[in-house]
Amino acid sequence: MPRTLSRYLPILDWGRRYDRSALTNDMIAAVIVTIMLIPQSLAYALLAGLPPEAGIYASIAPILLYAIFGTSRALAVGPVAVVSLLTASAVGQVAEQGTAGYAVAALTLAGLSGAFLVLLGVFRLGFLANFLSHPVIAGFITASGILIATSQLKHILGVEAHGHTLIEMVGSLLSHLGGINPITLVIGVAATAFLFWVRRGLKPLLRRMGAGPLAADIATKAGPVAAVVVTTLAVWAFGLADRGVAVVGSVPQALPPLTMPGLSPDLVRQLLIPAILISVIGFVESISVAQTLAAKKRQRIDPDQELIGLGAANLGAAFTGGYPVTGGFARSVVNFDAGAETPAAGAFTAAGLAIAAVALTPLVYYLPNATLAATIVVAVLSLVDLSILQKTWSYSRADFAAVAATILLTLTMGVEIGVASGVILSVLLHLWTTSRPHVAEVGLVPGTHHFRNIDRHDVHTDPRVLTLRIDESLYFVNARFLEDLVQDRVTEGCEVQHVVLMCSAVNAIDYSALESLEAVNHRLADMNVGLHLSEVKGPVMDRLKTTHFLDQLNGRVFLSQYDAWTALAQRPDRADAAE
Incomplete structure (x- = not known):
């Protein structure tokens, strides 16, 4: 019972071994991540179309719940760019931004995602x-990064623009260029340039000036905070809010409230599919980050328990004024590099954000939206990786097609259609690829017991024995392919007297494939040609033994292909001499 309980509550496992050293390291990591997370939370809430406090609320209870139920020692849970974009896309279809219905829909989306x-x-x-x-995920994230960056240009330019696709956004921006606010533009461009410089140039500069690694790292992560402070002071001191600069405005000075997701059947129906997409995408992103970081310390991640941890975090967001969350790549890496040893680092981060929600929110009244937009643009452009197109083109045209289609459809049709189409295309391409499995005619490698492709190696063959190595499991999609291949190869008047199916790569045979094998067996029997199997795996043989196929087989089942060659070749002594 205790072991079962600790499996569902990992905190009972690492909590027993918690000591002062872990406490110190977790506290340091929490300080760094909190500094980074405050402006990010506000910015991602803006991206999701929600009030800025929703970003902070989504970073408190979810982090605490993940610390209890999650298995990763370094994963930092909270709002992320891609999930925020998906939230805006999904909720924007059922409610108008800025309304109470919009916030309720976001809560419902988080609740559905958590429950799933x-x-x-x-x-x-x-x-x-x-x-x-992975190619579909890479393509989707790249396209999402482009969409997110484009969607934030309206805040940097200080114009009103709308749209969910790249074409709509660009068209709307172009039509509003005459309304650019020069002051907002200066703030947005300056903040963007500063943040890019901080990300790439500040840490090396501080190291050259003699700063320690930790101090340089903290200063680099605090770059967005510096941009927030400077631009907020500038707007306040010069009264720029009265000159058209959009600001965050009043933010409630309170801890996350208790909220209730909408339970309307119609609302649930409209948000169910988007919730599933957000859940799967968020989980894939989160688990890949968690496993990568865990491998560096030889720690173990339980994917199924991670689902429960992320689900609990999203349920927490649904009941505390947030919106869907997942493990963020950048924050998790920062958390890991800062020395976080247990999920308690996340709990300390939540405590820091709670203090910020109570004490610091009045200070962001004059924070310009352009600065938050710059924070988002700098963060998401690192996600854009168009080199995936060249890599997949060189390696696999099928993967390239999946990536290209995902990017194109996400940019032109929207994020939900893009990722759904990518999944469907990946499945269809897999079915198409496996419908034409690689089947090689093999022969004996001289001096060995090994058999290789006759087109690639100099091997011994016998015109009376046709050996086909099937490099794929047999199921309904490719069953007829094998049937047609044997029929085309064994024609009337040919010398073949034995056909051996080498099954070393066959992991399964479904009922459709079994029927095809029976058809091949009957056809070859009518031609006085034996059908034999070799190197059949145990589970496959167990399944075949439950049928009448082996009783009706016009041949034998050999333990190894060499046994089949020795028994069936016209001159087996030739094989012996080859040894």
């Missing part, structure tokens, strides 16, 4: 996320 993730975790269905291939 917990459900997957309890029933150990994390493997479903594998339907999102």
Whole structure:
């Protein structure tokens, strides 16, 4: 019982070994991540179309709940750019931004996402996320980064622009160029340039000036905070809010409130599919980061428990004024590099954000939206990786097609259609690829017991024995392909008297493939040609033994291909001589 309880509550495992050294390291990491997370939380709430406090609320209870249920020692949970974009896209279709219905829909989306993730975790269905291939994820994140950066240009330019696709956004921006606010433009461009310089140039500069690694790292991570402070003071001191500079405005000075997601059947129906997409994408992003960081310290991540941890975090967001969250790549890396040893670092981060929500929110009244937009642009452009197109083109045209289609459809049709199309295309390409499996005719490598492709190696063959190595499991998609291949190869009047199917790479045979094998067996029997199997794996043989196929087989089942060659070749002594 205790072991089962600690599996579902990992805090009971690492909490027993918590000591002063871990406390110190977790506190230091929490300070650094909190400094980084305050402006990010405000910015990502803006991206999601929600009030700025929603970003802070989404970073308190979710972090605490993940610390209890999650298994990663370094994963930093909270709002992230891609999930914020997906939230804006999904909620924007059911409610108007700025209304109470919009906020309720965001809570509902978080609740549905959390419930779905917990459900997957309890029933150990994390493997479903594998339907999102890495090329599709890479293409989607790249396209999302472009969309996010483009969507923030309106705040940097100080204009009103709308749209969910790249074409709509660019068209709207171009039509509003005459309304650019020069002061907002200066603030936005200066903040963007400063943040890019901080990310790439500040740390090396501080190191050259003699600063220690930790101090240089903290100063670099505090770059967005410096941009927030300077631009906020400038707007306040010069009264720029009265000259058209859009600011954050009043933010409630309070801890996260208790909220209730909408339970309307119509609202749930409209948000269910987007919630599933957000859950899967968020989980894939989160688990990849968690496993990467855990491997560096030889720690173990339980994917199914991660589903429960992320699900609990999203449920927490739904009931405390937030919106969907997941593990962020940048924050998690910062957390890891800062020395976080346990999930308690996240709990300390939540405490720091709670203090900020109570004591610091009045200070962001004059914070310009352009600065938050600059923070988002700098953060998401690091996600854009168009080199994935060249890499997949060189390696696999099928993967290239999936990436290109995902990027193109995400940019032109919207994020939900883009990722859904990428998943569907990946599945279809997989089915198409496996429908034409690689089947090689093999022969004996001289001096060995090994068999290789006759087109690639100098091997011994026998015109009476045709050996085909099947390099794919046999199922309904490719069953007829094998049937047609054998029929085309064994024609009337040919010398072949034995056909051997080398099954070393066959992990499964479904019922459709079994029927095709039976058809091949009957056809070859009518031609007085034997059908033999070799190197059949145990689970496959166990399944075949439950049928009548082996009883009706017009041949034998050999333990190894060499046994088949020795028994069936016209001159087996030739094989012996080759040894």
